[in-house]
Amino acid sequence: MSDVLQYTVQGLAAGSFYALAALGLAIIFGVLGVVNFAHGAFYMLGAVTAAVLLDTTEIGLWWALLVVPLLLFGFGVVVERLLVQWLLRLDPLYNFLLTFGLTLLLVDLVKRKYGVSGLPYERPEVLDGRFELLGVGLPKYQLFVLIFSIAVCLVVWLVMTRTRIGMIVRASTERPELARALGINVGRWVTPVFGFGVALAGLAGVLAAPFRAITADMGNDFIIILFAVVVIGGLGSIVGAVVGGFLVGLVEAFGQAYAPTYAQILIFVLMAAVVLVRPAGLFGREETA
């Protein structure tokens, strides 16, 4: 029983990274129609930026949670203006070439500058140690990650469902052409939406910094799992991204605990099962896919 609680929290904490990053991926795909293969690299940049900030300016986790997403938002805006905007008029094949190429570039740049060994990251002391819950000592940091990301997902969900911007994002995701014909300048939202999606990947990276080895390659495995997440949740679905993220985190944690050799395979078995039963994913909508 205590093991189950422990693995659940561990899985949900790991799932938090997937949920936040997949949320960004889903929103970008919805509005731009671009599958951003560089999302793992943006996640890595979030963690590396947090580590560099701590090392050089002593900006710790609390401020990094605010500053790093803002920096990545700016970086995303630049990438969109310089590169991604040209994709919108091209064959989807270029989508893969560009964003994958960008990944290789970013990963190598980080390797050149910071080497291949992991960067250290110390979390604030209050998040050290364990928290007693139902007689089980749970790592405080995992609980923090979990609560923090649920809060962020909730805010994003409120923005998506309660604000005019959210309404426009939903409309241009579902039927971009109609949104334009109804007088909405969809193009105006493309750059900020891309920046926002990148910022969410960066935020996941910051949260992962005290938790995972910070290396240039940390995004490589991450992006592969992330694609399983969006396929399970349904590409372009906001709720699907979040639910898929937590679900995959749980499968991963329980897999590692009870069948370590199969942990990764289990995720893809889950993905295959979902695709067989619901090709558009748990929350995907077939008509618009």
Added chain:
Amino acid sequence: MLEVEKLSSWYGEAQALHGVTLQVREGEVVTLVGRNGAGKTTLLRSLMGLHKQTEGRIELRGRDVSRLPAHRRARAGMGWVQDDRGIYATLTVEENLVLPPRVSDRAWSLDAVYDVFPVLADRRRAPGTTLSGGEQQMLAIARVLRTGASLLLLDEPSEGLAPVVVARIGQIIGQVKESGVGVLLIEQNVRFAATVADRHYLLAQGRIVDALDNDQFVARQQDLLEHLGI
């Protein structure tokens, strides 16, 4: 209010519209009649700025809009109701209504919309596509009326709907016309077309082959039914 001159459109190498010239005046209901595949939908999409490969001149209320992107044409007063109604599943009925920005003083208030379409008021919080086909058509029309569009482009609004609903749509088109809005209506239902329209254009293989006023149209109804193959 709408002056279209020598409008041509292509799908790749295949030409779908060949120099279409037509007019719609204020407060006038004009139908576009033609067989399946004649190019009616392509024509409305080209007017709306949704079809890239298009040439020709489109003037709305004296202003050349043929170079404007779709959202600016909507803001200039074009209101499009597409052939599948275009109701958003991820938006509630009310969000579907308030999504497009208002473009003129003619814009209906939400209260006015709900007065005329009480069923939309009852279902305002429901996802748009949970409405019935007829209700979705009402919603699609109400949505462009709420913007205050001065020209409605309606792509087969009567298709697949029960006679009472079609009659209701006819009434609404009548009211809209009274308020000075121009309507360009695609219609395969010749009898319905004859009851709502002032003039008619026949489109065949991407060309306007005839322009008729309503009396001529009624007189040739039988002949037209055969021509349309319906």
